[in-house]
Amino acid sequence: MIALGTTNPAKIRAVQAVFTTTEIKALSVSSEVSAQPFSDEETVEGAINRARNAKVEANVAIGIGLEGGVVETDRGLLLCNWGALLASDCEPIVAGGLRIPLPEEFVAPLKSGRELGEIIDEYAKKENVRQNEGAIGILTGGYISREQVFTDIVKALIGQYKQLKSCR
Numbered sequence: 088m089i090a091l092g093t094t095n096p097a098k099i100r101a102v103q104a105v106f107t108t109t110e111i112k113a114l115s116v117s118s119e120v121s122a123q124p125f126s127d128e129e130t131v132e133g134a135i136n137r138a139r140n141a142k143v144e145a146n147v148a149i150g151i152g153l154e155g156g157v158v159e160t161d162r163g164l165l166l167c168n169w170g171a172l173l174a175s176d177c178e179p180i181v182a183g184g185l186r187i188p189l190p191e192e193f194v195a196p197l198k199s200g201r202e203l204g205e206i207i208d209e210y211a212k213k214e215n216v217r218q219n220e221g222a223i224g225i226l227t228g229g230y231i232s233r234e235q236v237f238t239d240i241v242k243a244l245i246g247q248y249k250q251l252k253s254c255r
């Protein structure tokens with residue numbers, strides 16, 4: 088069994104797509120970062136904290152955390168996604184997903200403290216985009232979904248983990 092630090096269905100589906108024969112215990116845990124992470128570093132930290140908190144709460148050998156955020160760059164604000172895998176006695180393994188620019192009109196509300204999840208719902212005139220196609224799905228017209236982004240991240244996590252010769 089592996090523990091997953093979220094109950095978001097898009098994230099659960101991504102893990103199920105990779106761990107097809109493993110039981111997944113999905114738990115709502117704290118990311119211990121802000122509700123809207125605003126840098127790669129904060130987003131990775133949220134993913135690691137979710138992985139650790141899920142692993143401890145489920146008392147299993149492997150925990151996974153997946154976290155979405157935004158990052159400020161010279162090209163404007165980008166959507167970012169990070170994942171972390173924590174295995175007993177190993178350093179955290181991390182992987183980041185593809186990133187795309189967010190519309191200019193998202194910058195002011197994000198900077199005033201609103202979460203991307205609310206802003207993208209208004210933009211798309213939909214409900215709960217964060218648990219479905221995600222901002223990436225809306226902004227690419229459905230070419231790629233949040234589940235697909237996290238599926239690649241989970242593959243990168245388990246792939247790196249299997250390459251480890253040993254931990255500590």
Ligand SMILES: O=P(O)(O)OP(=O)(O)OP(=O)(O)OC[C@H]1O[C@@H](n2cnc3c(O)ncnc32)[C@H](O)[C@@H]1O
Nearest residue numbers: 093095122123154155156202203204217221222223
């Ligand atoms: O249930 P959890 O796992 O908390 O999932 P979440 O989508 O609410 O939370 P995240 O920590 O992944 O993302 C942080 C914030 O950024 C938003 N966000 C990040 N990526 C997004 C995406 O692709 N689509 C919609 N909202 C996104 C999300 O809604 C949150 O408000």
